[in-house]
Amino acid sequence: MGIRLTSPDVVAPLSPTSVATREPQQDRSRATRARLLGSAISCLAELGWSASTVAVVAEHAGVSRGAAQHHFPTREALFTAALEHVTHERGAQLRRQAAEHRAELDTEAIVSLVFELFGGTFFRAALMLWVAAAADDALRTQIVPLEARIGREVHRVVVDLLGVDEHLPGVRETVQATLDLARGLGLANLLSDDSARRAGITRQWASMLDATLPGRSASA
Incomplete structure (x- = not known):
């Protein structure tokens, strides 16, 4: 089951499927990074540091863990x-x-x-x-x-x-x-x-x- 968090002042992640169909690779990379940054703030605020692993943030952002670690190694x-x-x-x-x-x-x-x-x-x-x-x-x-x-x-x-x-x-x-x-x-x-x-x-x-x-x- 996906993680659902309420984040009134953080933009919700875009659908990775819709983004992938209309953006070239460089734009997709920037969009993925932006989703990860927004989700990191949301997860940290709602779940705290201990529970906010890279895997949790990646799931909230709608991207793979590998994609997350490509942008942010740690x-x-x-x-x-x-x-x-x-x-x-x-x-x-x-x-x-x-x-x-x-x-x-x-x-x-x-x-x-x-x-x-x-x-x-x-x-x-x-x-x-x-x-x-x-x-x-x-x-x-x-x-x-x-x-x-x-x-x-x-x-x-x-x-x-x-x-x-x-x-x-x-x-x-x-x-x-x-x-x-x-x-x-x-x-x-x-x-x-x-x-x-x-x-x-x-x-x-x-x-x-x-x-x-x-x-x-x-x-x-």
């Missing part, structure tokens, strides 16, 4: 690639949304978007991998540099959204505090709906950013 390579890929995609999407609605985004709306980065299937998957890495030295050696790259990417996105100069005193630390707060709220929301409390924190933090970030209140 389980660690598959999941680190999945997290990095989703981070880049979500960052790019956030930048597009900001560019399209720049005039409409006040500080509170920006803070809300940042907080939303740390939620849903992606955040749960990342958390599962972090917990596993804490107890696995080999996995940790891969996750630590990945987390550093992801952290830098997300930090740049937030700086761009706020339109601030992080070379000015206190700006970099304030942006990082925003990310740390977002991560904490994401953890608080894992076991129960924390949206009501989060709304009040969002408003208050936005007000603090306007009061403390050089140039932010003028652009809000």
